[in-house]
Amino acid sequence: MIKHLRSAADLDAPTATLILDTAAEMAALSGREVKKLPALRGRTVVNLFYEDSTRTRISFEAAAKRLSADVINFSAKGSSVSKGESLKDTALTLQAMGADAVVIRHSASGAPHRLANWVDGSVVNAGDGTHEHPTQALLDAYTMRSRLGRLDGLKVAIVGDVLHSRVARSNVLLLTTLGAQVTLVGPPTLIPLDVAAALAEKTQVSYDLDAVLPDSDVVMMLRVQTERMQDSYFPSAREYSRRYGLDVARMKKLPEHAIVMHPGPMNRGMEIAPEVADSPRSTIVEQVANGVSVRMAVLYLLLGGK
Amino acid sequence: MAYLIKGVSILGAAPADLFLKDGVISDKADKDAEIIDGTGLVALPGLVDVHTHLREPGREDAETVETGSRAAALGGYTAVCAMANTSPVADTAGVVEQVWRLGREAGLVDVQPIGAVTVGLAGKQMAELGAMATSAANVRIFSDDGFCVADPKLMRRALEYVKAFDGVIAQHAEEHRLTEGAQMHEGEVSTRLGLTGWPAVAEEAIIARDVLLAEHVGSRLHVCHVSTAGSVEVLRQAKARGVRVTAEVTPHHLLLTDELAAGYDPVYKVNPPLRTRRDVDALRQALLDGVIDVVATDHAPHAVQDKECEWSHARPGMLGLETALPIVLSIFGPQWELIADRMSRAPARIAGLAGHGGDLTAGSPANLTLVDPSARRVVDPSELASRSRNTPYAGMTLPGRIVATFLRGEATVLDGKAVK
Numbered sequence: 001m002i003k004h005l006r007s008a009a010d011l012d013a014p015t016a017t018l019i020l021d022t023a024a025e026m027a028a029l030s031g032r033e034v035k036k037l038p039a040l041r042g043r044t045v046v047n048l049f050y051e052d053s054t055r056t057r058i059s060f061e062a063a064a065k066r067l068s069a070d071v072i073n074f075s076a077k078g079s080s081v082s083k084g085e086s087l088k089d090t091a092l093t094l095q096a097m098g099a100d101a102v103v104i105r106h107s108a109s110g111a112p113h114r115l116a117n118w119v120d121g122s123v124v125n126a127g128d129g130t131h132e133h134p135t136q137a138l139l140d141a142y143t144m145r146s147r148l149g150r151l152d153g154l155k156v157a158i159v160g161d162v163l164h165s166r167v168a169r170s171n172v173l174l175l176t177t178l179g180a181q182v183t184l185v186g187p188p189t190l191i192p193l194d195v196a197a198a199l200a201e202k203t204q205v206s207y208d209l210d211a212v213l214p215d216s217d218v219v220m221m222l223r224v225q226t227e228r229m230q231d232s233y234f235p236s237a238r239e240y241s242r243r244y245g246l247d248v249a250r251m252k253k254l255p256e257h258a259i260v261m262h263p264g265p266m267n268r269g270m271e272i273a274p275e276v277a278d279s280p281r282s283t284i285v286e287q288v289a290n291g292v293s294v295r296m297a298v299l300y301l302l303l304g305g306k
Numbered sequence: 307m308a309y310l311i312k313g314v315s316i317l318g319a320a321p322a323d324l325f326l327k328d329g330v331i332s333d334k335a336d337k338d339a340e341i342i343d344g345t346g347l348v349a350l351p352g353l354v355d356v357h358t359h360l361r362e363p364g365r366e367d368a369e370t371v372e373t374g375s376r377a378a379a380l381g382g383y384t385a386v387c388a389m390a391n392t393s394p395v396a397d398t399a400g401v402v403e404q405v406w407r408l409g410r411e412a413g414l415v416d417v418q419p420i421g422a423v424t425v426g427l428a429g430k431q432m433a434e435l436g437a438m439a440t441s442a443a444n445v446r447i448f449s450d451d452g453f454c455v456a457d458p459k460l461m462r463r464a465l466e467y468v469k470a471f472d473g474v475i476a477q478h479a480e481e482h483r484l485t486e487g488a489q490m491h492e493g494e495v496s497t498r499l500g501l502t503g504w505p506a507v508a509e510e511a512i513i514a515r516d517v518l519l520a521e522h523v524g525s526r527l528h529v530c531h532v533s534t535a536g537s538v539e540v541l542r543q544a545k546a547r548g549v550r551v552t553a554e555v556t557p558h559h560l561l562l563t564d565e566l567a568a569g570y571d572p573v574y575k576v577n578p579p580l581r582t583r584r585d586v587d588a589l590r591q592a593l594l595d596g597v598i599d600v601v602a603t604d605h606a607p608h609a610v611q612d613k614e615c616e617w618s619h620a621r622p623g624m625l626g627l628e629t630a631l632p633i634v635l636s637i638f639g640p641q642w643e644l645i646a647d648r649m650s651r652a653p654a655r656i657a658g659l660a661g662h663g664g665d666l667t668a669g670s671p672a673n674l675t676l677v678d679p680s681a682r683r684v685v686d687p688s689e690l691a692s693r694s695r696n697t698p699y700a701g702m703t704l705p706g707r708i709v710a711t712f713l714r715g716e717a718t719v720l721d722g723k724a725v726k
Contacts, residue, residue: 088614108616109489109500110570129618131500169500198497 063295137170152179160222314344352384357602364393382675535588572620607694632704681707
């Protein structure tokens with residue numbers, strides 16, 4: 001098993017599949033009356049969050065607690081970090097406390113890579129800047145597999161602000177590793193340079209959402225921040241929504257079996273219409289539930305739980 | 307002190323004896339001369355760096371004029387041009403004279419201050435360039451390095467104004483509107499790493515504008531640390547038209563590529579950023595062709611805490627003085643004429659440093675360095691004379707050992723060690 005999960009590129013197909021299979025076992029547990037496993041009893045998991053992210057932090061916290069680990073939440077706000085402590089000094093502190101795993105969310109791309117130089121425990125990337133969010137990709141893959149029964153050969157459209165999206169990068173890497181065909185869709189200003197060469201050769205790019213939808217098994221809508229407008233990535237929320245938003249009319253272009261995903265938090269009415277978000281095709285609530293199972297699997301396997 | 311360097315090869319020529327006396331190269335031996343065995347060594351005119359950050363005043367924890375001078379002498383340099391982005395900024399006669407005086411006190415290399423183009427490097431108001439030019443520091447190069455003189459009118463005026471005292475504007479070419487938040491070269495690797503890109507066009511657009519401005523007003527322009535293949539083409543065309551433009555390239559841009567960012571180690575973070583293999587190849591060819599005139603180090607010391615952090619929080623820049631000649635040797639081999647021209651004569655000419663970059667013939671100032679090209683050395687950051695440790699070459703085995711350096715006939719380095 002790998003030691004750290006810093007990037008979805010750390011995962012080869014057998015390892016990724018093992019995580020998804022283990023997550024399925026963890027999910028079965030959640031149906032039981034006693035949801036707790038003793039697997040990580042006596043182990044310490046630190047949630048080191050430099051950015052506010054309630055949903056990701058509580059997902060990791062629930063995952064660690066269900067495995068009986070001791071959980072320490074270290075939030076940058078109101079801690080020594082806000083007094084200017086460096087990442088290295090924080091890392092050395094956590095190291096001295098005997099953290100077996102550090103789950104890190106940070107606004108700087110590559111912060112988990114730096115952290116791994118300074119701690120002995122496992123490092124799990126819970127989102128770093130505009131780089132990656134590998135457990136999100138794992139829970140997305142898990143959700144696709146449980147809804148559609150497979151990943152190999154699946155056609156997945158990822159739509160929106162790919163340039164700034166850590167979710168998109170991790171998904172392209174992981175889904176391609178697992179045999180899916182990914183098409184990135186968005187305005188050219190929000191599709192990163194040389195993306196296929198950078199991430200996965202098979203990745204396709206389209207600027208035309210309507211053309212992509214009829215041939216998609218999965219459409220994943222990314223959050224688009226309105227501040228991108230000020231930076232001339234697109235002219236207005238209205239125009240963005242008109243060209244790249246998933247509304248009811250567009251949803252009808254999808255094949256019967258296709259699902260709609262969103263990593264949250266959503267801008268209802270911007271990249272996704274409320275009727276679409278709440279439709280039976282939507283997996284958005286399932287994604288949250290699956291997040292706990294997948295993160296249990298990741299912690300369990302990285303820490304060599306028995 | 308007089309020296310007799312026995313059996314040394316001047317620029318690769320057949321071994322001969324070289325006499326130094328009273329600060330100049332002499333044509334006959336002095337009977338009291340100290341003898342240095344020059345067997346296997348190559349004598350080069352003392353190297354000249356037109357782009358050095360010595361950090362004093364302001365960041366003496368990263369480097370001082372003295373420690374930077376020592377690093378320079380150990381690298382074979384006899385003159386360095388100290389960039390203006392100190393704290394306070396070198397934008398007045400007072401500050402440039404202070405740096406100049408500190409250089410004289412250290413006495414290891416000639417420290418030639420560069421003056422800021424604009425007050426506080428803010429890009430708004432022209433600094434008192436004439437006062438700096440006529441000060442004891444005798445400033446001839448002006449630069450807002452780190453910042454680009456972005457305002458085209460101000461750039462035009464600065465280019466014109468310095469004609470009165472044969473000055474030159476050294477431009478850090480970066481269109482800041484295209485590099486907001488930039489962390490590394492924009493391309494395949496920045497996409498993979500999720501780091502905001504610094505597009506090549508941001509450099510090329512400014513160079514293109516500035517060569518046109520220099521052409522329009524008939525002034526000299528010097529382009530700092532050229533890093534892209536596209537910039538080389540802009541310069542090639544401008545030179546072919548007769549524009550008075552010179553350009554420098556750093557050792558790191560001649561050797562390293564953006565792939566090194568993969569582990570997010572900020573020792574590889576620099577501005578302009580490391581580019582692609584294609585750019586490296588174009589820069590090497592441009593240096594051979596003379597489209598790029600000089601190798602300049604952009605020696606940029608940084609304190610440990612400014613590099614031992616997240617990539618995007620780290621300061622850009624890397625050490626260069628002690629490794630520049632070995633890097634150039636590793637790339638181009640023993641092409642001594644090329645090395646003497648690009649690392650000594652041409653930079654001395656650009657900086658207006660009479661007495662440096664001369665021929666090693668009788669009567670010339672005895673500014674020279676002796677290199678053992680057959681020695682190989684592993685770069686060990688802890689052994690560097692610089693106060694900082696941010697070298698990207700740690701652990702690399704490089705050819706060439708600087709055995710001795712002489713400044714006006716006095717040894718600053720002997721047997722590979724600084725004399726003071």
